[in-house]
Amino acid sequence: MHLSKLTNHLPSFTIQNDADPFIHSLHMDHREVAAGSLFFCIKGYTVDGHDFAEKAVANGAVALVAEKELDVSVPVVIVRSSKRAMAVMSSFFYDFPTAKLKLIGVTGTNGKTTTTHLIDKILRDSGRKTGIIGTMYTKYLDKEIPVKNTTPESLVLQQHFSKMVTEGVETVAMEVSSHALVQGRVHGTQFDIAVFTNLSQDHLDFHGTMENYAQAKGLLFAQLGNGYHPANQPFAVLNVDDNVHLQLETMTAAPILTYGIHREADMMASDVQIDERGAAFTMTLGEEHVRVTMPMTGMFSVYNALAASSAAYLSGVSLQAIAASLSATSGVSGRFERVEVNQPFHVIVDYAHTPDSLENVLRTIREFAKGRISVVVGCGGDRDKTKRPVMASIAGKLADYVYLTSDNPRSEDPLAILQDMEQGMSGSDYKVIVDRKEAIYEAIRHAETDEVVLIAGKGHETYQTIGGVNHHFDDRLVAKEAVKECRT
Ligand SMILES: CC(=O)N[C@H]1[C@@H](OP(=O)(O)OP(=O)(O)OC[C@H]2O[C@@H](n3ccc(=O)[nH]c3=O)[C@H](O)[C@@H]2O)O[C@H](CO)[C@@H](O)[C@@H]1O[C@H](C)C(=O)N[C@@H](C)C(=O)N[C@H](CCC(=O)O)C(=O)O
Numbered sequence: 001m002h003l004s005k006l007t008n009h010l011p012s013f014t015i016q017n018d019a020d021p022f023i024h025s026l027h028m029d030h031r032e033v034a035a036g037s038l039f040f041c042i043k044g045y046t047v048d049g050h051d052f053a054e055k056a057v058a059n060g061a062v063a064l065v066a067e068k069e070l071d072v073s074v075p076v077v078i079v080r081s082s083k084r085a086m087a088v089m090s091s092f093f094y095d096f097p098t099a100k101l102k103l104i105g106v107t108g109t110n111g112k113t114t115t116t117h118l119i120d121k122i123l124r125d126s127g128r129k130t131g132i133i134g135t136m137y138t139k140y141l142d143k144e145i146p147v148k149n150t151t152p153e154s155l156v157l158q159q160h161f162s163k164m165v166t167e168g169v170e171t172v173a174m175e176v177s178s179h180a181l182v183q184g185r186v187h188g189t190q191f192d193i194a195v196f197t198n199l200s201q202d203h204l205d206f207h208g209t210m211e212n213y214a215q216a217k218g219l220l221f222a223q224l225g226n227g228y229h230p231a232n233q234p235f236a237v238l239n240v241d242d243n244v245h246l247q248l249e250t251m252t253a254a255p256i257l258t259y260g261i262h263r264e265a266d267m268m269a270s271d272v273q274i275d276e277r278g279a280a281f282t283m284t285l286g287e288e289h290v291r292v293t294m295p296m297t298g299m300f301s302v303y304n305a306l307a308a309s310s311a312a313y314l315s316g317v318s319l320q321a322i323a324a325s326l327s328a329t330s331g332v333s334g335r336f337e338r339v340e341v342n343q344p345f346h347v348i349v350d351y352a353h354t355p356d357s358l359e360n361v362l363r364t365i366r367e368f369a370k371g372r373i374s375v376v377v378g379c380g381g382d383r384d385k386t387k388r389p390v391m392a393s394i395a396g397k398l399a400d401y402v403y404l405t406s407d408n409p410r411s412e413d414p415l416a417i418l419q420d421m422e423q424g425m426s427g428s429d430y431k432v433i434v435d436r437k438e439a440i441y442e443a444i445r446h447a448e449t450d451e452v453v454l455i456a457g458k459g460h461e462t463y464q465t466i467g468g469v470n471h472h473f474d475d476r477l478v479a480k481e482a483v484k485e486c487r488t
């Protein structure tokens with residue numbers, strides 16, 4: 001397509017070196033630029049993409065989108081925000097793929113990955129061809145593509161959507177992070193259903209305050225089709241047991257389906273029974289009731305099931321079919337995942353890396369634990385520092401023994417992160433072991449009969465980032481090795 005066709009979709013721009021080359025592909029990283037491509041110069045948090053303009057041209061870019069004049073020979077489309085232009089132009093370049101897909105966006109502090117997987121399971125069981133975009137991967141029709149971000153940049157997103165359309169995918173369940181919403185990564189993306197799970201403390205390094213964080217989540221709802229056509233009706237799905245739903249409600253013009261357990265809602269769970277292996281509850285929508293039995297435990301799993309069921313119901317799946325799918329789910333990798341090597345105690349690996357999720361998981365374990373509870377936990381570097389003492393305090397309050405260790409220290413000094421955590425420690429006994437493998441070994445070496453050892457924070461991750469370098473690390477494998485070496 002010619003450059004002029006793409007710029008047609010910009011409300012205003014100026015052009016340096018006026019020409020109208022044919023554009024074969026779009027890129028935002030000069031190292032990936034191919035011959036005949038358009039390169040977007042993006043001002044990032046780390047570097048300024050404008051500084052790579054000449055290199056991009058040397059690599060074959062035939063046009064650039066930028067926020068200022070540049071010393072290059074190819075045409076430069078100058079706009080106020082090249083990020084925003086990139087979202088609009090890439091959506092057009094790929095022929096508006098999200099208009100051809102049913103797209104369900106899930107936002108909230110905790111439960112996005114789990115909820116998108118439950119939605120995917122229900123829709124796949126109902127015969128749809130589905131895709132997932134989120135923390136673990138972009139996945140469609142059994143193809144798994146590794147990802148850098150939970151919600152990719154707009155250009156990458158449109159490329160994924162476009163491939164999915166080509167491969168016949170009909171419905172996509174996608175995690176929408178607050179970073180993505182604030183940075184406009186989902187501009188140019190059309191959602192059919194937006195789902196809110198919950199809001200609790202995280203990412204205050206980026207958003208500053210909880211109010212800003214809630215506002216960021218609201219952007220998904222604000223973006224949901226104002227003024228609709230009955231044939232293409234968007235919906236918002238809100239958790240009424242979380243007060244933030246009141247704020248989100250004011251931010252969308254779309255009709256709302258509510259879900260909840262404690263407050264009156266459209267989709268409700270009652271007679272909830274939680275045990276060690278799963279949850280059972282009655283799901284009610286209007287006059288309809290179904291009993292759901294699922295192999296995922298904790299009240300938080302019931303909330304995720306309600307969120308997923310609401311989205312699936314709005315996508316045309318019956319409550320009976322939803323209940324059947326939920327009972328047949330095998331859970332989500334790294335979420336309350338058991339490590340079992342015939343040891344006389346329990347080992348659970350879970351992705352709890354926020355105060356609220358750690359508290360939920362520990363409270364759930366407390367409900368059925370027959371022995372002591374110990375927890376191996378750390379906090380990520382280069383992320384919200386204020387959650388560190390809070391997570392340590394929760395661990396101290398709700399576990400009998402705490403091993404404070406490293407998560408992904410990234411560029412920070414691991415000991416400094418642990419010192420931040422220690423500020424919040426009170427209650428149970430604890431030990432600081434900076435090396436995560438050593439901490440897991442120590443917890444497993446000392447586990448008593450019936451003890452539950454929770455290894456929190458990294459879930460499905462298969463790496464540990466220390467000093468900017470990724471080392472292979474998988475909590476589940478390390479725990480298995482530890483049990484084999486120390487306890488059998
Ligand atoms: C803070 C943040 O959000 N950073 C994101 C941002 O990076 P950045 O602004 O630093 O990018 P940059 O390195 O300055 O590059 C600027 C531009 O120059 C280009 N470039 C750069 C280098 C080069 O040699 N050549 C070149 O062309 C880049 O391709 C880019 O276009 O843009 C990148 C591209 O989209 C993202 O991958 C990156 O996410 C980083 C990896 C990250 O860790 N983000 C976290 C905070 C995040 O977004 N997390 C949420 C999940 C949170 C949750 O739900 O818990 C997520 O959605 O992943």
Ligand SMILES: Nc1ncnc2c1ncn2[C@@H]1O[C@H](COP(=O)(O)OP(=O)(O)OP(=O)(O)O)[C@@H](O)[C@H]1O
Binds near residue numbers: 351356358
């Ligand atoms: N609805 C929920 N409420 C509170 N905690 C939850 C909920 N669902 C899951 N959790 C906890 O949060 C952890 C992460 O769950 P999940 O990966 O589904 O969340 P996420 O929102 O995708 O996280 P991320 O922001 O890292 O992508 C789980 O391992 C569990 O401990």
Ligand SMILES: N[C@H](CCC[C@H](N)C(=O)O)C(=O)O
Binds near residue numbers: 380407408
């Ligand atoms: N999506 C989350 C992942 C955190 C995972 C945890 N293991 C860590 O490294 O802090 C984030 O970007 O905050």
Ligand SMILES: [Mg+2]
Binds near residue numbers: 112114135175
């Ligand atoms: Mg996730």
